[in-house]
Amino acid sequence: MTGSEDSPSFRLAYVPGVTPTKWVRIWNERLPEVPLTLVGVPAAEACDVLRAGGADAGFVRLPADRTDLSAIPLYTETTVVVVPKDHVVAAVDEVSAEDLADELVLHPLDDTLDWERPPGRPAIERPATTADAIELVAAGVGLLVVPQSIARLHHRKDLTYRPVSDVPQSRVALSWPEEETTDLVEQFIGIVRGRTVNSTRGRPQTPAQPKGKRPEARGAQRKPAGGKSTGKPAGKSARGGTGGTKGGKRGKPRRRS
Template sequence: MVPGVTVAKWTRAWQERRRNSPLIVTPISEAEQIEVLHDGRADLSFVRLPIEREGLSVIRLYGEVAVVVVAKEHPVSLFESVTEAELESEVVRTEDPADAVEVVAAGVGVLRVPHSVARLHARKDVVAVPVSDAAETEIAVVWLAENTTPDIEEFVGIVRGRRPGSSRGPAREEVPTASDTKPVQKKPAQKQGGGAPKGGGKAKAKPAAKHPPKSKARGRKKTGR
């Protein structure tokens, strides 16, 4: 996963369902976010778009607001948001964010990063201010299309919010089980509906109830008189 991406809730969900298949989660830089798939270091990669998509399966997950990180004493730190035009005169740092924040905190330049990255490197002497007219960056989960496996499909299902039992494999297994229970559900429904005028069960029951207990019927007449 690239910096700023948090996958804990998804990995926890996986471990709850697949206790015998532990995951290894490795932080990587954006420069190697696709390389780790091609060299076999990872089966899945959480990346920051855009990327070259050829040969990849890509599922976009969410967007990130762009922010500018400035020293706490910088005039921009007092704004609720800024525009691209208001940053034109600023020196934008291009170092690794961890190093750039150190320089920015000293009052030299500003740093443009997604909000999650700014949050990752948050400290008391810098402030992150949203850039209101900047395009969002996007986070996606990707893998080599030719290497798609049931495990990958299941994990991607977790990431997309699929509940246990609603994944493709279990869903196919549950369909016949559900259909097998339908006759069992219909029988009590017919009994409960027997009192309705259209109930076939009661129409058959009337002759059976009248013929055997003739003596009881006579008894009721005598009692009534």
């Protein structure tokens, strides 16, 4: 748990392209007393930030160095190629890596795809960042292959993108230091995995309270020792009255002295 016991908080790291809005909203609804702080980090630094204690948990891109980290893969993204809107690729629905063989394809230093060999012809110099590569694509210098969420993040009116087959894909995972699986981390895992608010997993269990005796209903009839109910309220005989025989005479009144 981050912070003191009196004022807990939760820091959530996220890499470019990941939008944690939905999960943050659910967190604020369920744990309004625990503020959640978002920490934006470059994809290449996300795991180091978690190991250094810069965040309690974070959304990272796989593959990554997960030494001392736990991770739950969440989803795999489509890989796309970013091109100018007037490029020939924009006229088709999908391309293959082979279709890009004659194109100059930029490979920025912060690229998150696990390439054995990037497609296309390499540029003389690698752009420092994906944002720099996007500017070069807009200038007509080359094309860029990235996860779809990154293409959306850097959307421009003069650019578009198309899916690419036969290339690596980026997986997004929720990760945290394996030695720091706190109650708050468990709570966030439950939110990401879609557990309901009534789920007890990851939360302290409330001890079961001893069951008390079931109170008797008001006016309930008691059973006599024989086990059978007389069908009449207690204190009266089966024939009615206050214990005498039906229609019996009253006793003589006592004389006053």
